[in-house]
Amino acid sequence: MLPRADAVATLASESFDVLVIGGGITGAGVALDAATRGYSVALVERADFAGGTSSRSSKLVHGGLRYLQNFDLGLVREALVERQINVNLAPHLVRPLRFVVPAFDGQRLDRVMGVGLNAYDVMGLRRRRTRAELDWSPARHRVISGADVRELLPALADRSPTSGYLFYDCQTDDARLVLTVLTEAERFGAVAANRLEAIGLLEERGRAAGALVRDAESGAELEVRAANVVNATGVWADRLRPAELHDEAEVPVIRPARGTHLLLERDTLPVDAGAIVPAGEGRAIFVLPWLGQTLIGTTDTDHDGPAEHVRPSEEEIAYLLDAVNAYFATSLTASDLVGAYAGVRPLISTGDPRKSVDISRKAELYETSSGMVTITGGKLTTWRRMAKDTVDRIAWRDGSEVPCRTHEVPLGLPLGAGELPDAPSREHLAARYGHLAHDVLALGHAEPIVPGRPDLLAEVAYAARREQARTLGDVLLRRTRLGLTAARALLAPGAGVLERVADVLGTELGWDARRREREVEAFRFEAEQEGILPAP
Numbered sequence: 192m193l194p195r196a197d198a199v200a201t202l203a204s205e206s207f208d209v210l211v212i213g214g215g216i217t218g219a220g221v222a223l224d225a226a227t228r229g230y231s232v233a234l235v236e237r238a239d240f241a242g243g244t245s246s247r248s249s250k251l252v253h254g255g256l257r258y259l260q261n262f263d264l265g266l267v268r269e270a271l272v273e274r275q276i277n278v279n280l281a282p283h284l285v286r287p288l289r290f291v292v293p294a295f296d297g298q299r300l301d302r303v304m305g306v307g308l309n310a311y312d313v314m315g316l317r318r319r320r321t322r323a324e325l326d327w328s329p330a331r332h333r334v335i336s337g338a339d340v341r342e343l344l345p346a347l348a349d350r351s352p353t354s355g356y357l358f359y360d361c362q363t364d365d366a367r368l369v370l371t372v373l374t375e376a377e378r379f380g381a382v383a384a385n386r387l388e389a390i391g392l393l394e395e396r397g398r399a400a401g402a403l404v405r406d407a408e409s410g411a412e413l414e415v416r417a418a419n420v421v422n423a424t425g426v427w428a429d430r431l432r433p434a435e436l437h438d439e440a441e442v443p444v445i446r447p448a449r450g451t452h453l454l455l456e457r458d459t460l461p462v463d464a465g466a467i468v469p470a471g472e473g474r475a476i477f478v479l480p481w482l483g484q485t486l487i488g489t490t491d492t493d494h495d496g497p498a499e500h501v502r503p504s505e506e507e508i509a510y511l512l513d514a515v516n517a518y519f520a521t522s523l524t525a526s527d528l529v530g531a532y533a534g535v536r537p538l539i540s541t542g543d544p545r546k547s548v549d550i551s552r553k554a555e556l557y558e559t560s561s562g563m564v565t566i567t568g569g570k571l572t573t574w575r576r577m578a579k580d581t582v583d584r585i586a587w588r589d590g591s592e593v594p595c596r597t598h599e600v601p602l603g604l605p606l607g608a609g610e611l612p613d614a615p616s617r618e619h620l621a622a623r624y625g626h627l628a629h630d631v632l633a634l635g636h637a638e639p640i641v642p643g644r645p646d647l648l649a650e651v652a653y654a655a656r657r658e659q660a661r662t663l664g665d666v667l668l669r670r671t672r673l674g675l676t677a678a679r680a681l682l683a684p685g686a687g688v689l690e691r692v693a694d695v696l697g698t699e700l701g702w703d704a705r706r707r708e709r710e711v712e713a714f715r716f717e718a719e720q721e722g723i724l725p726a727p
């Protein structure tokens with residue numbers, strides 16, 4: 192990506208066809224779609240790219256088997272099509288993941304689940320015939336033996352599973368997906384900068400003509416001029432420009448719903464496939480292998496209060512651990528966790544008092560009187576489709592006939608780990624960066640950030656130079672995911688990990704010794720606010 196200072200200078204001096212407000216997956220997708228159709232595109236993000244919900248998901252690129260229960264067939268079908276497109280466009284970053292639903296003690300497999308999986312298979316059948324020989328297409332679900340279940344879910348060994356269903360979905364690193372989509376958008380000429388908050392719309396003859404933006408680093412205000420403005424601020428979408436929105440009764444209201452996830456060392460709860468774990472009252476949670484650790488989630492509760500720095504609550508942690516302990520016959524406690532995070536879903540409230548789990552995950556696109564187009568709701572999985580609908584709307588207003596191309600625009604270039612020098616981190620680097628892993632390695636710093644984890648100090652330098660990382664939080668929570676997978680090791684007193692990261696980042700960003708100390712303290716404060724290391 193462009194260095195931030197250059198991006199800010201360009202945003203202030205040029206005028207654009209499209210300004211996107213919000214640098215989560217939705218905004219990144221809109222920027223990519225518009226740029227690939229030939230529009231000049233600006234994107235401003237108030238905090239950090241993917242700093243909102245898009246770094247806090249369950250990391251699944253999936254149809255959502257459970258939405259079948261609600262007969263939300265259109266949503267599931269659309270998401271399954273998007274799943275296939277995502278895995279084909281970014282095979283290094285969006286990867287098939289096996290899921291297992293076991294039966295125990297010789298019991299029969301759940302028939303209703305079997306019917307659901309049949310429907311899921313049919314709906315997920317490959318529809319796009321282009322590039323067919325290259326395309327991933329999931330195998331149909333099948334029944335596997337108890338021994339196969341134990342091999343895929345070693346954590347279940349003590350419960351003696353006797354058979355199981357095996358089916359496929361996909362998984363990603365959500366924040367890396369955002370950065371990859373943004374990088375691609377820039378390749379097509381989009382200009383994006385973080386730490387720029389839209390604080391008001393610019394208007395010309397009653398039409399939105401850009402935004403007044405505050406630079407959180409310098410405190411300066413600047414105008415970003417654009418013929419079209421897209422509000423892609425997720426859970427904050429109904430806060431942008433309240434005066435206009437409050438006048439318009441038809442505008443949907445966001446109903447935030449919080450979800451918490453926990454991480455454990457793989458050896459503490461070893462799984463090599465996803466497990467769907469009952470969690471009481473007909474609900475279920477996932478236990479997933481992710482970045483070499485085990486990810487547990489999610490809860491789903493109404494959220495009151497600010498949506499920034501959402502913390503996992505003690506009740507949510509207890510709820511997830513209780514479900515896991517009951518299912519795997521373990522006795523895990525909060526002291527076993529290596530990290531945790533919470534996020535807030537941008538669900539659209541229809542005024543229906545039902546609980547958020549029952550509200551559909553559909554996206555909403557609406558245009559208010561100034562012409563600003565708002566796109567919110569939806570899922571990580573359906574980002575491309577949401578972006579297409581948004582830019583279709585702008586193109587329709589313009590009378591432009593350039594069609595959407597994002598289904599055929601690769602997201603980075605995949606790379607086999609064997610093409611990198613032989614080193615323990617090469618699988619990890621190839622999966623995270625694809626071909627750009629060569630550029631990461633070229634920066635030197637081949638030592639791990641946290642001993643035993645594959646993330647390298649070179650990634651810190653790369654994040655600063657090529658991905659607009661400005662703080663330790665940017666590097667540890669989103670460019671790498673060590674703040675989630677290894678929070679305990681990062682924050683251990685005297686470990687010196689944060690200081691090492693601050694040294695590499697500080698060298699890139701020109702920080703003196705005092706600034707480095709302040710930034711380490713700022714990260715400790717952020718980690719506390721985010722609750723990434725729950726109290727034992």
Ligand SMILES: Cc1cc2nc3c(=O)[nH]c(=O)nc-3n(C[C@H](O)[C@H](O)[C@H](O)COP(=O)(O)OP(=O)(O)OC[C@H]3O[C@@H](n4cnc5c(N)ncnc54)[C@H](O)[C@@H]3O)c2cc1C
Binds near residue numbers: 567
């Ligand atoms: C717990 C949980 C689990 C989930 N799991 C999955 C899953 O497994 N699979 C799936 O497909 N989906 C999942 N989702 C849904 C998915 O994560 C979201 O739908 C998606 O990330 C929303 O992206 P977004 O870009 O719309 O919002 P965000 O990622 O929140 O982006 C909005 C951005 O706008 C910025 N912003 C706000 N106001 C301003 C302003 N005034 N100026 C500039 N910028 C501003 C914010 O800082 C933020 O970065 C999950 C969600 C949650 C909460």
